[in-house]
Amino acid sequence: MGLAYDSGWVTGSSGSILASVDCSVFTQLKVIYAASGTNGAASVALGWVEGAGTPTPWGKRTPAYPMTPAITGNFTVAAPAANTASIYYLGAGLTGSAAAHISDWIPQGLVLTATQGAANSWARIIVIGKM
Numbered sequence: 001m002g003l004a005y006d007s008g009w010v011t012g013s014s015g016s017i018l019a020s021v022d023c024s025v026f027t028q029l030k031v032i033y034a035a036s037g038t039n040g041a042a043s044v045a046l047g048w049v050e051g052a053g054t055p056t057p058w059g060k061r062t063p064a065y066p067m068t069p070a071i072t073g074n075f076t077v078a079a080p081a082a083n084t085a086s087i088y089y090l091g092a093g094l095t096g097s098a099a100a101h102i103s104d105w106i107p108q109g110l111v112l113t114a115t116q117g118a119a120n121s122w123a124r125i126i127v128i129g130k131m
Helices: none
Strands: 002-006 017-022 028-037 041-049 074-076 084-090 101-103 109-116 121-130
Touching: 002 017, 017 121, 028 041, 028 109, 041 121, 109 121
Parallel strands: 084 101
Antiparallel strands: 002 121, 017 109, 028 084, 028 121, 041 074, 041 109
């Protein structure tokens, strides 16, 4: 897997992170939201952009429909606490908890945001992809 996007550490005084990542060449993705400092991230979000290869409509996965991708237009992900990371996976063949595996399908693009908890904290978004 290789680096698809890295915001670097952004301080609370610098404002929120807003990223758009083209995912059209990837078969697997690992999305990492990280926070550092005395406060965690106040909020994070993971959205998607429909493309020609994106099954639609996307709806939340349920036991009755296990193959339905578990992401909507804006999927709520857990904001990391101070000095931790929240990790999510998209794509088939990835291991991890069911909560962390969002979908077997890869959307055309991802829209990612993170807001720091306070001025003395940092947030970072990293997307790692496999072609």
